[in-house]
Amino acid sequence: MKRKEILNRLIGEVTNFLLEDNPLRLVVSLHQEDDGAHLSFFDDRKRTEEELESIRTSLNPKHTRPELAGYYGMMAGHDTSWKARLNLIGWQIKGASVKNNDSGLQIDFWLGSDAFNPDHFTIEKED
Amino acid sequence: MIEKHERIRYIALLCMLLGIILAGFTVDGVHKSLVDFIKIQTSSSRLIQDFTAIGVGGALVNASLVALIGLSLVFFSSVSLSGPTLAAVFTLLGFGLFGKTPLNNLPIMAGVWIAARFARKTLGSYSLIALFGTALGPLVTYLMFETALPLPLSIPVAIMAGLVTGIILPAIAGSMLQLHHGYNLYNIGFSCGFIGLFASSALRASNRMQPIFILWNTQRHVVLVVLIPAVVILLFSVGIISSHGSPKKLFTDTKKLQRLSGRLPTDYFDVVDSGAPWLNMGLLGIASVLFVLISGAPFNGPVLGGIFTVIGFGAFGKSLKNCWPVVLGVCLGTWLFGKTLADPGPILAALFATTLAPIAGQFGIITGIIAGFIHLIVVESTAAWHGGLDLYNNGFAGGLTATFLIAILQWYQTNRSKEDFKS
Known part of the structure; x- marks a missing residue:
């Protein structure tokens, strides 16, 4: 059940982050394939461009950090009493997109094995 | 391919470690330093055993070699030499002066590598556990040289204990993190202490646990005083x-x-x-x-x-x-x-x-x-x-x-x- 535990941790940390703004609506959507998964989070709180950039930076680290992902990444989703730490997630996923949609914030991210091709999912291409 | 800033870090660390070896050779001479280095490998390493009391030169050579092994592990496991790995290399260097030796570190590192293979992860994923997990090095030394077992028996027992320690460390370390939520920087120390409770209890149960004694060098050595300012x-x-x-x-x-x-x-x-x-x-x-x-x-x-x-x-x-x-x-x-x-x-x-x-x-x-x-x-x-x-x-x-x-x-x-x- 390794996959279940990882998804649990990641969902826990992101929802911890989203709940910090006390949303009235929060939706988590999961789409799984054999070699990967796509997670989407929606709430009803729009963020400033600065806040969006900060979330993007945390979820898309410049370098891969296997030494941090495999060890400290285990803390993700466990501590919900204090501020969420999205960088714990950034090291464990393939990539993330962050934007404001019509109603609030939308975070999408993709995770999976080396064989996993995010293009098969609804990943957005940069213009 | 190592980036430029990381190359600077490797060069700085290598200069520091080779400089410390050189300082050791200068203080005690090459021959005495190497003799003391060998002596340190077989000496007791449980808390608190000050290797500088055996010989300053040998202790400095031992510490630098322990740190060089750590630095090599970082390099060959393809993880970046940045905050956590630098902290690990400096910690290895420090504890190479009172407890860690190449001999007692390697079985634990090998055990973590086996755990990584078992979990289908790279050694890089567990590299921090392998580096900091050497805190239990004294268990290897103790079983090898201090339990009065004949060496043909004690050596494999000690190596096996080191391997088993390394194999279980990733599981324990991950769980211990959840207890303090990352507010204790030396989490592997916490985990090793937990494992140490079981190891010492087993030794006590078999009447093979000797009391702790402290070896504390109070002599003033110029090289030890100027070492940190130079670093x-x-x-x-x-x-x-x-x-x-x-x-x-x-x-x-x-x-x-x-x-x-x-x-x-x-x-x-x-x-x-x-x-x-x-x-x-x-x-x-x-x-x-x-x-x-x-x-x-x-x-x-x-x-x-x-x-x-x-x-x-x-x-x-x-x-x-x-x-x-x-x-x-x-x-x-x-x-x-x-x-x-x-x-x-x-x-x-x-x-x-x-x-x-x-x-x-x-x-x-x-x-x-x-x-x-x-x-x-x-x-x-x-x-x-x-x-x-x-x-x-x-x-x-x-x-x-x-x-x-x-x-x-x-x-x-x-x-x-x-x-x-x-x-």
Whole structure:
């Protein structure tokens, strides 16, 4: 059940982050394939461009950090009493997109094995 | 392909480690240093065994070789040499002066590699566990040379114990993180102490546990006194070089690091892109040296080990701002209980209590002082629990202290009546 535990941790940390703004609506959507998964989070709180950039930076680290992902990444989703730490997630996923949609914030991210091709999912291409 | 800034880090560390070997050879001569180095491999390594009492040259050679093995592991496991790995290499260097040897480190590292293979992960994923997990090195040495078993039997038993320790460490370390939520920087020390409880209990059950004794070098050696200042000069130089001639940015980034809580995992090289982490490490080194000088403690293996560890974590969670309250807490406890700060227990507690720096960074000065105070009380008992087998005894005590404080703070945090749903 390794996959279940990882998804649990990641969902826990992101929802911890989203709940910090006390949303009235929060939706988590999961789409799984054999070699990967796509997670989407929606709430009803729009963020400033600065806040969006900060979330993007945390979820898309410049370098891969296997030494941090495999060890400290285990803390993700466990501590919900204090501020969420999205960088714990950034090291464990393939990539993330962050934007404001019509109603609030939308975070999408993709995770999976080396064989996993995010293009098969609804990943957005940069213009 | 190693990036330029990482290449500078490797060069700096290699210069430092080779310089320390050279210093060792200069002090005692090549022959005596190597003889003492061999002697150190078979000597007792449980807490507290000051290798500089065996020979300063041999201790310096041993420490540098232990750190070089760690640096090689970082290089060959293809993980970046940044905050956490730098902290690990400096910690290995420090504990190479009082407990870690190449002989007792390698079986544990091999065990972690086996665990990584079993979990279908790369060694890189578990590299920090492999590096810090060598805290249980004394278990290998103890089983090999101190249980009165014949060597043909004790050697395989000790190697097997090291392998098993390495294999179970990733599982234990991950679980222990959840207890203190990253507020104890030496989490592997906490984990190793936990494993050490079982190992020492097994040894006691088989009547093979000998009492702990302290080997504490009080002789003054010039090379040990000037070692940290020399390393600090190197750290400042690398900091300035890495900042591309922008002292203002170096200064503002160093100030920025002081504002961070330091909670695990905060890699300072990810937070700023200048040489500020190096400067922060150097500042912590100076502060530690001044503290030791004021306390009147000797610059021996364990004290230098403490300072090297503080310096290393200057890139991974520690700063002057989050360290001083915890150290003050230890000093207050020392004064209140009528102890002497220069004695082995208090001086090491003061240096290593900075494992709790994130508590001061997150919850403020008063909580930091309380953490340091409790830490001193706890750490004086914990070494006996694991029979001195866990070199990071302060990491073990720090883990217990952090878990205790965080449980209380978390309970307080989660019972805010103002945020209840309306009834």
